[in-house]
Amino acid sequence: xxxxxxxxxxxxxxxxxxxxxxxxxxxxxxxxxxxxxxxxxxxxxxxxxxxxxxxxxxxxxxxxxxxxxxxxxxxxxxxxxxxx
Amino acid sequence: xxxxxxxxxxxxxxxxxxxxxxxxxxxxxxxxxxxxxxxxxxxxxxxxxxxxxxxxxxxxxxxxxxxxxxxxxxxxxxxxxxxxxxxxxxxxxxxxxxxxxxxxxxxxxxxxxxxxxxxxxxxxxxxxxxxxxxxxxxxxxxxxxxxxxxxxxxxxxxxxxxxxxxxxxxxxxxxxxxxxxxxxxxxxxxxxxxxxxxxxxxxxxxxxxxxxxxxxxxxxxxxxxxxxxxxxxxxxxxxxxxxxxxxxxxxxxxxxxxxxxxxxxxxxxxxxxxxxx
Numbered sequence: 484x485x486x487x488x489x490x491x492x493x494x495x496x497x498x499x500x501x502x503x504x505x506x507x508x509x510x511x512x513x514x515x516x517x518x519x520x521x522x523x524x525x526x527x528x529x530x531x532x533x534x535x536x537x538x539x540x541x542x543x544x545x546x547x548x549x550x551x552x553x554x555x556x557x558x559x560x561x562x563x564x565x566x567x
Numbered sequence: 568x569x570x571x572x573x574x575x576x577x578x579x580x581x582x583x584x585x586x587x588x589x590x591x592x593x594x595x596x597x598x599x600x601x602x603x604x605x606x607x608x609x610x611x612x613x614x615x616x617x618x619x620x621x622x623x624x625x626x627x628x629x630x631x632x633x634x635x636x637x638x639x640x641x642x643x644x645x646x647x648x649x650x651x652x653x654x655x656x657x658x659x660x661x662x663x664x665x666x667x668x669x670x671x672x673x674x675x676x677x678x679x680x681x682x683x684x685x686x687x688x689x690x691x692x693x694x695x696x697x698x699x700x701x702x703x704x705x706x707x708x709x710x711x712x713x714x715x716x717x718x719x720x721x722x723x724x725x726x727x728x729x730x731x732x733x734x735x736x737x738x739x740x741x742x743x744x745x746x747x748x749x750x751x752x753x754x755x756x757x758x759x760x761x762x763x764x765x766x767x768x769x770x771x772x773x774x775x776x777x778x779x780x781x782x783x784x785x786x787x788x789x790x791x792x793x794x795x796x797x798x799x800x801x802x803x804x805x806x807x808x809x810x811x812x813x814x815x816x817x818x819x820x821x822x823x824x825x826x827x828x829x830x831x832x833x834x835x836x837x838x839x840x841x842x843x844x
Contacts, residue, residue: 509652510652510655520670538680541688
């Protein structure tokens with residue numbers, strides 16, 4: 484989108500419309516900034532997903548460890564029933 | 568999501584531009600310019616977020632400036648292309664602000680999540696430590712119990728050993744006490760030779776002084792119930808041989824009677840009168 488705008492701005496320059504070219508260039512600049520902000524945000528969202536998954540895994544491992552520590556055959560709490 | 572808003576905005580602009588061309592052809596501005604109002608709403612929405620002033624102040628200020636510029640151009644009845652350009656900028660600044668704000672919320676969640684993970688780890692470690700401590704306590708108690716049991720067993724063994732030593736000493740003493748009865752161990756049992764020391768001359772009654780020796784012999788017999796005893800009576804050479812034989816038999820019988828009176832079975836005692844020694 485930013486690239487198309489930039490091409491349009493270049494054409495406007497060639498067409499002798501410098502003010503329109505400046506507007507298109509400014510729009511292209513903000514399009515690019517937005518694309519970069521989206522990328523940054525998506526990276527952070529992925530980090531959140533990863534962290535939440537790691538916590539879930541950790542809790543499952545701890546729950547399994549706690550069950551294993553109890554005497555085998557003893558009544559074990561229902562899965563996910565161990566509060567953390 | 569802001570991304571989809573962006574595309575909607577893009578299409579909106581395309582439509583608005585078509586309208587603008589038509590409007591320009593007819594002369595004058597429309598009463599309401601949709602991309603401008605959409606941008607105004609987007610800026611207002613973004614400003615509502617509690618993190619807006621912290622992470623998107625610059626973008627939102629720029630968006631406000633663009634909206635004011637658009638309004639001023641509208642008031643001046645300027646070219647709609649210029650108004651829509653400012654609306655486009657305002658919308659883009661609002662979109663960028665949305666992304667920054669969303670990212671900041673995600674950053675907060677990560678901080679909370681890391682705190683949560685640390686708390687979970689700490690709890691797990693605490694629980695492990697508590698379990699280990701409990702197990703150690705149980706093991707310690709078990710060890711203490713075993714130690715106490717070992718002590719009791721040792722004391723019992725010691726007591727048994729002491730008892731055995733006492734019994735052995737008593738037996739030793741008993742055997743030694745029988746020495747003055749001239750005890751001899753033979754195939755048939757213990758053979759005792761009762762001398763005149765136990766009797767007065769010519770008498771077959773035990774002297775009171777002989778009783779302790781008889782008591783000790785009886786005790787020995789009770790202690791060893793599988794032993795038998797043979798009593799050989801003797802006399803000195805005074806008097807006739809026949810008399811002495813009878814006397815020696817009566818002396819042996821006196822000893823037997825005394826032993827039986829002290830609880831020794833008569834079947835275990837054999838009496839022999841040997842006559843003159």
